[in-house]
Amino acid sequence: MIVAEDLTRVYTMGRVKVRALGGVSLTVARGEFVGIMGASGSGKSTLLHILGLLDRPDSGSVTIDGTDVLALSDHRRTLFRLNRLGYVFQDYALIGELTALENVYLTSLVRGDQKEEYLGKSTEILRRVGLGDRINHRQSELSGGEQQRVAIARALVNNPSILLADEPCANLDSQTSKSILDLFARLNEELDQTIVMVSHEDWHKEYFCRVVTLRDGLIEEVTECRRA
Amino acid sequence: MTAVFAGLKVSAFLAWKTIERGNTGTLALTIMIIALIFVNLIFLPSIISGVVETFNTQSIDFDLGNIVVEPREGSQYIGGVTGLQKKIERVPGIIGTSPRIAVGVTLFYRGSNTASTLYGITPEDERSTTRIADFMTEGEFLANGDTDAIVMGAILAGREGEEGGGLPSLEGVMVGDSVEVAYPNDETRTYRVKGIFETQSFGVDTAAFVTGDEASEVLGLHDQASVILVKTEVDGREEGYKRELLSYGIQEEVWTFREKTGGVLDQAIQSFNIINTISTLVSLIIAVVVVFIVIFINTVNRRRQIGILKAIGIDQQIIINSYVLQVLFITAVGALAGIVLAAGMTAYLTAYPLVFPGGPVYPVVETSAVLRSIASLFAVSVLAGYIPAWQIAREDILSAIRG
Numbered sequence: 001m002i003v004a005e006d007l008t009r010v011y012t013m014g015r016v017k018v019r020a021l022g023g024v025s026l027t028v029a030r031g032e033f034v035g036i037m038g039a040s041g042s043g044k045s046t047l048l049h050i051l052g053l054l055d056r057p058d059s060g061s062v063t064i065d066g067t068d069v070l071a072l073s074d075h076r077r078t079l080f081r082l083n084r085l086g087y088v089f090q091d092y093a094l095i096g097e098l099t100a101l102e103n104v105y106l107t108s109l110v111r112g113d114q115k116e117e118y119l120g121k122s123t124e125i126l127r128r129v130g131l132g133d134r135i136n137h138r139q140s141e142l143s144g145g146e147q148q149r150v151a152i153a154r155a156l157v158n159n160p161s162i163l164l165a166d167e168p169c170a171n172l173d174s175q176t177s178k179s180i181l182d183l184f185a186r187l188n189e190e191l192d193q194t195i196v197m198v199s200h201e202d203w204h205k206e207y208f209c210r211v212v213t214l215r216d217g218l219i220e221e222v223t224e225c226r227r228a
Numbered sequence: 229m230t231a232v233f234a235g236l237k238v239s240a241f242l243a244w245k246t247i248e249r250g251n252t253g254t255l256a257l258t259i260m261i262i263a264l265i266f267v268n269l270i271f272l273p274s275i276i277s278g279v280v281e282t283f284n285t286q287s288i289d290f291d292l293g294n295i296v297v298e299p300r301e302g303s304q305y306i307g308g309v310t311g312l313q314k315k316i317e318r319v320p321g322i323i324g325t326s327p328r329i330a331v332g333v334t335l336f337y338r339g340s341n342t343a344s345t346l347y348g349i350t351p352e353d354e355r356s357t358t359r360i361a362d363f364m365t366e367g368e369f370l371a372n373g374d375t376d377a378i379v380m381g382a383i384l385a386g387r388e389g390e391e392g393g394g395l396p397s398l399e400g401v402m403v404g405d406s407v408e409v410a411y412p413n414d415e416t417r418t419y420r421v422k423g424i425f426e427t428q429s430f431g432v433d434t435a436a437f438v439t440g441d442e443a444s445e446v447l448g449l450h451d452q453a454s455v456i457l458v459k460t461e462v463d464g465r466e467e468g469y470k471r472e473l474l475s476y477g478i479q480e481e482v483w484t485f486r487e488k489t490g491g492v493l494d495q496a497i498q499s500f501n502i503i504n505t506i507s508t509l510v511s512l513i514i515a516v517v518v519v520f521i522v523i524f525i526n527t528v529n530r531r532r533q534i535g536i537l538k539a540i541g542i543d544q545q546i547i548i549n550s551y552v553l554q555v556l557f558i559t560a561v562g563a564l565a566g567i568v569l570a571a572g573m574t575a576y577l578t579a580y581p582l583v584f585p586g587g588p589v590y591p592v593v594e595t596s597a598v599l600r601s602i603a604s605l606f607a608v609s610v611l612a613g614y615i616p617a618w619q620i621a622r623e624d625i626l627s628a629i630r631g
Contacts, residue, residue, distance in 0.1 A: 054539055054625050075543065082541025089629075093536040095242075097249040109241060110542055112234035138249075154540070 002028040002051055002162065002196070009217075021057065022047040022217035028162070031192040035199055035208035035225070042102065042214040045166060051196060052085055052164040053077045065161055082107055087156030088165040092147040094139045100126060101135040102148045102179045104157050111158065118157075129183060137149045140141035144175035152183060156193070163187070165197040169204070181207045200218050238542065239549035246550070247557055254522065254557070261518050262562025267569045268511045269601035270593060273505045274574065275591035276497065279584060284463075285588045286429040287485045289359040293326065293457030294466050295473065296488050298481040305329075305452040306480055312456065313353075319472050321461045324356030329443040335384070335398060335436065336408040340387025342396040344384055345435045346409060348443020357459040360425050360432065367403035367423030375442050378407060378419035381433030382426035396434045408434075415446050428587040429599065456480075508604075515605060516612040519558070523551055523615035534620055544621040548599035548614065555613030556606070563602050570598075 007226035009021040020043045028034050028051075036044045041063060049055040050062060053069055062069050064084065081087075094103050101122055108197055125137050129149040139147060155163055163183070169177035185207050187193040197208070205211050205225050213221040247255060299306045306312060309327045316325050329348035336343055351370040355361045355374065361369035370379055380401065388400030394588055401407060403421050412418045419438060427433055444450065460469050466484035473482050487613070534547055574591045581588035620628070 049626060052539075054629075076544050078538070078541055080541075081539065085541075087540055089536065089539075091628075093533070093539075095245075095533060095537075097245045102245065106241075107540055107542070109238045110234060110546065112231065190416070 001065060002026070002053060002194075003063045004047075004062075005049065005061045007050055007057040007062070009043075009050065009055070011058050017209060017210045019180055019217050020059035021050070023060070024214070024217070024219055026051075026219070028194060030042070030161075030194055031188070033188040033195045033197070033207065033209045035197055035204060035211040036214065037205070037211055038200055038220070039200070041216075043217040044200075044214050046217075047214065048164055048166055048196065048198050051162075052087060053081050054192045071120070081197075082110060083158065084161045086160035086163040088148070088151050088155050088163065088168045090167045090170045092139075092151045092171075094150055094154075098141045099136050099138050100142065100146075100153075101129060103139075103150055105189050107154065107158055122157055124155070125157050130179075135160070142162075144172050145179060148172060148180055149183070152180070155200075156187065161194060163195045164194055165195065167198050167200070169199070169201065177201075206207055232491065234479050235546045236549065239546050239553055242547075242550035243553035243557065246554060251320055257523050258518065258558050259562045260376040260567060262559055262609070263569055264519075265511045265515045266563050266601055266605060267384070267565025267573065269508060269605065270566075270597050271573065271591075272500070273597040274570075274591035274593045275582070275589065276504060277594055277597070279500065279581075279586070280497065280588045281592050282584065283586045284485070284487065286432075287425065287489050288449045288459075289461060290363075290427045290429050290432040291358075292485040292488055293324075293357050294460040294463065295458035295469055296485065296487055297456040297458060297473075297484045298483065300480055305449065305454060306456060309451050309453045309456065309558060311399050312478070312480070315476060315478065316458060316473060319469070319476055320589055321465075321469060321472075321560045322458060324353065324459035326350065326353040326357035326457045326459075327356075327440065328455050328457060329440055329447065329449065329452070330454040331438075331443065331447065332412060334394075334410045337398040337401050337405065340397075340399050342398060344396040345439045346378075346443070347435060348440040348447075349437050350440045352492070354437075357457050360427060360437075362424045363425045363427045365426045367421065369423055369425070372438060372439070373441075374422065375445075376417075376419055377422035378409070378436055378438050379423040379425060380407075380421065380436035382424055383430065383433040384436060385421070385424045386571045396432065397543035408439075411446050412529065413447060416564075417442075419447060428583070430585045439452070439543055460594055512604060512608050512614065518607045519555055519612035520616060522558075523555060523613045526554075527551065527616050527620040531628050532630075535623070535625050535630075539629065545559050547621045548617045551599050551617035552610055552613050556629070559606050559609040563605060566601075567598070 004024065004026045007021050007024045011018045011020055024047055036047060039043045046055065050057050056070060069077065098106065104122040105118040106125060108121065123135060126132060129152055131146060131149050134142060134146060142150065160217060171178055172180065181204060184195055184197065188195055208225045211223045211225055213217055249616030297306065313325045313327065316322055326349060331344065331346050334343050351372050360364040363380060370377055384396050384398060385401040386399040398407065401421055403423060405421045406418050407421060408416060408418050416546055458468065466486065470482050470484050537547055538544060570593060577591045581590050
């Protein structure tokens with residue numbers, strides 16, 4: 001469960017101060033699939049970065065599963081990201097020199113998992129995202145949709161409490177985007193996976209349990225969707 | 229501990245995959261540069277060691293033996309040479325002694341003349357002490373009882389029509405020719421050239437030898453010598469033998485060959501070492517620059533990837549270590565390739581040695597020099613790899629991801 005309270009974040013760009021978040025409070029329950037939407041510059045990526053421990057707010061608090069994550073040291077934050085969070089980036093962010101399987105089990109290696117364990121887990125998760133026959137292919141040998149599936153598999157391999165996705169379909173055609181969103185929905189329904197996803201595509205709303213719409217760094221609207 | 233090991237395992241995994249699947253051209257070029265730097269690091273020291281080795285060997289084999297016995301202070305000659313020789317040869321480990329009478333003479337041959345040093349020797353003793361007799365290029369070495377014969381070095385004999393270029397030369401003396409020798413006591417003798425030797429040591433190849441009996445007769449000496457050269461069973465233990473000789477009650481001045489040559493050689497070595505230090509520094513700076521640039525470009529190009537790795541929970545130390553391990557690999561392979569290149573270079577220069585005034589110089593690659601080069605190369609490479617990796621890896625995640 002994520003509880004964010006009164007988050008503010010101001011960026012300084014030269015002499016100009018830009019208010020990205022002006023006091024956002026948000027709670028994401030376990031098993032929810034929450035969409036964060038809004039126009040460019042509305043603060044949706046900033047909010048995701050703060051929830052994902054990639055950035056710190058100027059004020060406010062963030063508690064994830066009871067842990068005050070803002071009080072953690074940098075090293076602890078890194079471990080928290082490794083063990084409790086999963087990320088999917090807009091441009092897949094795979095490591096080019098690694099195969100799909102290696103990209104997926106990399107974080108398991110860091111966790112010190114046994115070889116049989118991480119190979120089994122990674123192969124299974126790749127099979128589950130529909131890439132069972134592509135595990136030994138490198139990034140350059142995969143399509144955009146396949147790359148994003150590898151990124152999703154990587155994010156899920158350690159059973160994170162929360163999956164954070166920053167416009168994961170931005171570089172994909174609508175057909176592939178649909179397959180990725182179907183995959184997210186399935187993960188959410190079958191595994192009760194908590195997902196927070198940033199998007200600016202209206203048609204994505206049908207996949208979300210709840211949509212949080214931001215405008216100028218503030219929550220403009222919260223809408224119940226799929227499960228409403 | 230487990231976390232540290234797991235971290236190192238990931239660093240090694242990332243490093244190896246980058247090496248295995250990265251740009252092979254850049255990798256090969258970097259390794260080759262490191263290999264050449266390594267060769268440069270050990271080349272000059274090996275030549276310096278070779279010069280020292282050559283100088284020592286030439287001194288022992290042709291000029292001084294291992295130990296030199298000289299007259300007491302104030303005396304021009306050692307007296308009672310025969311008795312002294314026997315005394316010296318009783319010392320365990322002494323395998324030969326050769327008394328020499330040294331005299332500055334002027335040699336005349338077909339209208340040309342030159343000043344040089346003439347040694348009066350006992351041929352049999354000289355054979356037991358030096359190796360000049362093994363380096364005859366024409367004719368034969370002296371024999372006991374020769375009174376009208378002279379042997380001389382190839383430089384002193386010279387070549388017809390060629391001047392000595394500042395060195396003593398009779399410009400083309402051949403075996404069987406007669407040369408006239410003017411002694412400092414105004415005695416003049418004519419000798420038949422019995423042999424010509426070439427040791428490639430300038431000091432020896434510009435000298436001439438007659439028998440000790442002949443020199444003694446001309447100079448009016450009896451059982452006297454300017455110097456006694458002493459040959460020991462083992463090279464390198466001259467100090468011990470010297471102490472032993474002195475303990476046998478020898479009253480004359482006793483020197484090791486190093487003490488006799490030290491000043492000249494030490495000056496040369498000092499100059500070489502200055503050049504070597506400059507060369508080493510330049511090589512290491514090149515190594516630093518190359519490794520720094522390679523890793524810097526690598527990390528800058530992967531700035532976003534480094535940000536992503538941090539974002540998914542990979543500690544920055546793991547990322548830094550992966551670059552350090554790449555550098556260690558590059559340096560290790562480079563040093564290995566450098567050892568192969570250096571071995572090839574050593575083999576070539578052993579077959580075709582560099583010719584120095586003291587004789588042919590063969591490179592002597594000392595293990596300590598190789599280890600020092602490897603250690604310094606690793607130290608500077610790791611430092612040069614660590615700094616750019618650390619600079620990029622410690623960057624804020626979002627800044628890195630945004631590139």
